[in-house]
Amino acid sequence: MHNLFSEGESRIVRPPSTALVIFGASGDLTHRKLLPALYNLYCDDYLPVNFLIIGASRTRLSDQDFRDSARESVASYSRRELDSEKWAGFSKNMYYQPTDASKESDISELGKRIEALCQGCHRDFNYLYYLATAPRFFAPISANLKKAGLVEDPEQGMRRTSLIVEKPFGHDLESARELNAKLRQNFAESQIFRIDHYLGKETVQNILVFRFANGIFEPLWNNKYVDHIQISFAESIGVGSRASYFDRTGILRDVVQNHLFQILSLLCIEPPISLSDPDSIRDEKVKVLRSVRRLNKEEVAARVVRAQYDKGYINGEPVPGYLQEDGINSGSRAETYVAMRIEVDNWRWSGVPIYIRAGKRLPRRITEITVFFKRPPGMLFRGRQVYDLDYNVLAIQVQPEEGISLRISAKPPGPRLRVEPVIMNFTYGSSFGVPSPEAYERLLLDAMKGDATLFTRDDEIEEAWGILTPVLEVWKQDDAIPLYRYQAGSWGPLEADALLTASGHAWRKL
Ligand SMILES: NC(=O)c1ccc[n+]([C@@H]2O[C@H](COP(=O)([O-])OP(=O)(O)OC[C@H]3O[C@@H](n4cnc5c(N)ncnc54)[C@H](OP(=O)(O)O)[C@@H]3O)[C@@H](O)[C@H]2O)c1
Known part of the structure; x- marks a missing residue:
């Protein structure tokens, strides 16, 4: 390429x-x-x-x-x-x-x-x-x-x-x-x-370089080799000074519709004709969003989990529950956590579940994209190892530490043939020795140049809303859809784990 x-x-x-x-x-x-x-x-x-x-x-x-x-x-x-x-x-x-x-x-x-x-x-x-x-x-x-x-x-x-x-x-x-x-x-x-400031982040732009400037990943970047994908957005903070805005909005609108769907579309696009022409990339991103299966009412109930945090502890400090936060309506049903399973129903990605989760008052601040590659057959190692053969996992960390890691299986030193996971790491800070510029720097500069590549086009915005509006409508119309509870400082409600266990998957520990 x-x-x-x-x-x-x-x-x-x-x-x-x-x-x-x-x-x-x-x-x-x-x-x-x-x-x-x-x-x-x-x-x-x-x-x-x-x-x-x-x-x-x-x-x-x-x-x-x-x-x-x-x-x-x-x-x-x-x-x-x-x-x-x-x-x-x-x-x-x-x-x-x-x-x-x-x-x-x-x-x-x-x-x-x-x-x-x-x-x-x-x-x-x-x-x-x-x-x-x-x-x-x-x-x-x-x-x-x-x-x-x-x-x-x-x-x-x-x-x-x-x-x-x-x-x-x-x-x-x-x-x-x-x-x-x-x-x-x-x-x-x-x-x-x-503006979607996530598109100004170095790691998010690096998705394209990573995919299209390396010969080794792109051949694997499809449903033949990828088992499933997780996109996680976690914040340890609550609503802070944005209480009234957040209470009207909820995390699905605040984070998933824009930042996480932008990540999803870059992760899943076909190679664009050019990286210099804004519309080639945006045309491909729109195709990804258009391919995301729309959920009907039953699917919303089965594949989307929403929840709100109760009081708990973050880093050993007690924190109030969402309903006790300043500026929040006492009966609020705004979701502070959402997890969903989606499918990009196209030739490349058909059958690969993509799990998205976003939450507030989780144990730490991190945004990570994780690609799980299919496990190799394990018969050669049967009976010899401590662990089952594991997925190779490619993790792209968007924040706070921008970097990429790859989990591979290796033999620990010693006379026995055993298999253990090891991590290969690349971080921006140590590899390039310069701090990454802030996302807004890149975006302001591009706008001054008239380069719209890293900005969202009208049809992209509408497609992203087209995926989530049915979810929002089902939530609004059907009170029977539960708003689960989770303790502040935990990784979200147990029901979000069940979304993955049905397919033999589990959320990556972050
Ligand atoms: N803050 C963030 O980190 C952040 C992040 C992402 C997106 N955003 C978005 O950025 C926008 C601004 O957010 P913010 O947090 O900066 O809000 P903010 O602190 O409330 O600032 C709003 C600004 O709008 C001005 N304003 C209000 N009415 C106006 C009018 N009639 N004519 C001209 N100016 C007027 C206010 O100044 P005067 O009262 O002096 O007119 C103030 O400068 C919002 O759309 C928000 O969603 C903010």
């Missing part, structure tokens, strides 16, 4: 001049993720030579107030320490315009300010609008930008104008379709960059 990689960049090309407007500039996402990411891009010389960052939210701040608060955030959250000289160079490009984005007149004023800041060169600047506000503002902001003449036709415009949209993108299939339709009234699909 040499041709897939031959078009790759040999050096980083800086994006063209860009005015980045951040709606929601006084908010948590901007301060914890976006500004530190931009500062790191600046320090690595990846930002455009000419760039402007214009914060826009209702709070009245001066440019200097914005820079001061940004400095504090970067000092707290950046992966590299704040360097005063670098900060001076970076922050002189930062401005702030008080803006109520639901008011057309405010957006017009914002447009004038951007133009003035570009000092007569505004035609040379691409405009990139980042929607870091609550989702209810996504459609109105896009409409107001259009009305204010701040969106150019991608075919005819002088400059590129694009929109980055945060998650959540809808809460079910219908709302996602509606939001797509509203955004497309004002921006073409090629101008819309829907």
